Amino acid sequence: MPNIVVVGSQWGDEGKGKVTDLLAPHVDAVVRYQGGNNAGHTVVVGREKFVLHSIPSGILHPGLRCVIGCGVVVDPAALIEEMEALVRRGIVLDGNLYVSRNAHLIMPYHRALDLASEAKLGDRRIGTTGKGVGPAYVDKAARVGIRMADLLDEPVFREKLAANLRQKNRLLSEIYDAQTFTVEEILGPYLRYAGWLAPYITDTELLLNRWINAGRSVLFEGAQGTMLDIDHGTYPYITSSSTTAGGAATGTGVPPTKIHGVLGVSKAYATRVGGGPFPTELQGKMAELLRARGNEYGATTGRPRRCGWFDTVVGRYAVRVNGLDTIALTKLDVLDKCETVKIGVGYRYRGELLTEFPQEERVWNEAEPVWEEMSGWQTSTAGLRDYADLPTKARQYLDRLAELVGMEFCLVSTGAVRDDTILLADSPLTRWFPSLRGSIPPR
Numbered sequence: 001m002p003n004i005v006v007v008g009s010q011w012g013d014e015g016k017g018k019v020t021d022l023l024a025p026h027v028d029a030v031v032r033y034q035g036g037n038n039a040g041h042t043v044v045v046g047r048e049k050f051v052l053h054s055i056p057s058g059i060l061h062p063g064l065r066c067v068i069g070c071g072v073v074v075d076p077a078a079l080i081e082e083m084e085a086l087v088r089r090g091i092v093l094d095g096n097l098y099v100s101r102n103a104h105l106i107m108p109y110h111r112a113l114d115l116a117s118e119a120k121l122g123d124r125r126i127g128t129t130g131k132g133v134g135p136a137y138v139d140k141a142a143r144v145g146i147r148m149a150d151l152l153d154e155p156v157f158r159e160k161l162a163a164n165l166r167q168k169n170r171l172l173s174e175i176y177d178a179q180t181f182t183v184e185e186i187l188g189p190y191l192r193y194a195g196w197l198a199p200y201i202t203d204t205e206l207l208l209n210r211w212i213n214a215g216r217s218v219l220f221e222g223a224q225g226t227m228l229d230i231d232h233g234t235y236p237y238i239t240s241s242s243t244t245a246g247g248a249a250t251g252t253g254v255p256p257t258k259i260h261g262v263l264g265v266s267k268a269y270a271t272r273v274g275g276g277p278f279p280t281e282l283q284g285k286m287a288e289l290l291r292a293r294g295n296e297y298g299a300t301t302g303r304p305r306r307c308g309w310f311d312t313v314v315g316r317y318a319v320r321v322n323g324l325d326t327i328a329l330t331k332l333d334v335l336d337k338c339e340t341v342k343i344g345v346g347y348r349y350r351g352e353l354l355t356e357f358p359q360e361e362r363v364w365n366e367a368e369p370v371w372e373e374m375s376g377w378q379t380s381t382a383g384l385r386d387y388a389d390l391p392t393k394a395r396q397y398l399d400r401l402a403e404l405v406g407m408e409f410c411l412v413s414t415g416a417v418r419d420d421t422i423l424l425a426d427s428p429l430t431r432w433f434p435s436l437r438g439s440i441p442p443r
């Protein structure tokens with residue numbers, strides 16, 4: 001049974017939640033491997049909309065095992081809130097949700113440091129989600145982080161908390177002029193969270209390997225996207241984790257040799273939240289059109305997303321750094337009303353044509369996108385489920401994107417609900433999951 005990574009090929013918000021939800025019935029487990037509750041994975045089931053932040057999107061499928069891997073940073077209060085909201089809507093968590101004992105905790109001082117450091121950066125702020133994700137990873141790398149297992153061991157937790165606060169309080173008061181914390185005000189709530197979460201905390205690295213060795217199939221659900229990766233993204237305008245496919249191994253304890261393929265998810269255009277380079281970004285009316293039609297507002301923060309045309313340089317980069325086998329293209333219907341559609345095919349920098357994504361801020365600031373323009377199809381593709389029903393111009397657009405990115409699409413999404421999806425007949429996706437064939441009912 002295949003173990004497949006689902007990874008964002010752009011700046012996040014590509015529709016990984018929908019793709020994961022679509023594949024979930026065909027696997028035995030879904031695991032998140034990085035990031036935290038900065039993610040917002042939206043899944044529409046019938047008339048119900050779910051936004052998941054820390055819990056894998058597979059949780060909406062009864063009996064599917066969902067794992068929060070060791071590479072994730074967990075805000076226990078936010079996780080419990082998310083769990084309670086799911087339980088209220090009839091989702092069963094007991095026996096289905098597992099949290100790695102090695103996952104690091106997001107602490108209240110991480111959130112305070114996130115907000116304070118952003119405020120101090122001024123114009124150079126990253127535009128973080130303010131959830132404390134970056135500072136939690138800082139502590140992990142500095143070897144002073146507190147892990148889930150520590151939360152279950154009161155004396156150890158108290159000692160680590162006190163040691164952290166001695167340093168964090170000085171940072172907060174002396175550098176940032178921000179509010180400090182006492183051990184007691186954090187200890188009380190966190191011990192309550194420990195009681196709540198204890199039944200779910202376990203050695204997920206061992207469990208996942210056992211499942212895989214028993215022939216079960218695991219889906220690795222990436223959060224954010226390639227261009228936000230700590231190593232391969234637009235540093236420093238990134239998130240603090242390994243969002244690319246390589247993170248799936250380190251963030252779960254499943255060795256790379258047990259992973260069989262990587263599925264990239266891209267929108268039919270591009271969006272970005274927060275600061276940093278976005279060469280194909282649009283301003284004005286066209287940006288507003290995409291934002292309104294694509295409902296491009298952050299699922300976690302509600303912030304309007306920056307919108308632009310599809311950038312095939314980014315697409316090719318994502319193919320390379322993730323080793324993509326195939327791409328799921330989402331939100332094609334958002335482009336239905338465009339008179340023309342543009343595709344970013346390179347950048348012009350001081351007279352030179354760049355066809356690889358530049359890494360230098362100086363180049364980002366000056367480079368101009370090089371466009372190809374096609375006429376739009378101006379017919380509704382919303383809800384189409386058959387490739388043959390797509391207007392010719394939409395098919396030409398898809399063919400040109402695939403040609404420029406150098407990778408075929410395995411599915412095209414034409415709406416938010418699970419079944420509004422065109423599955424391409426023969427692709428790595430249907431070879432990995434043959435049961436997908438015929439799983440989407442005709443309209």
Ligand code: IMP
Nearest residue numbers: 012038039040127128129238239273274
């Ligand atoms: P952080 O992850 O909260 O530290 O934010 C760092 C950068 O990543 C900011 O530009 C955020 O807007 C962006 N970011 C974090 N999570 C997501 C996401 O789930 N989707 C899109 N952008 C994200």
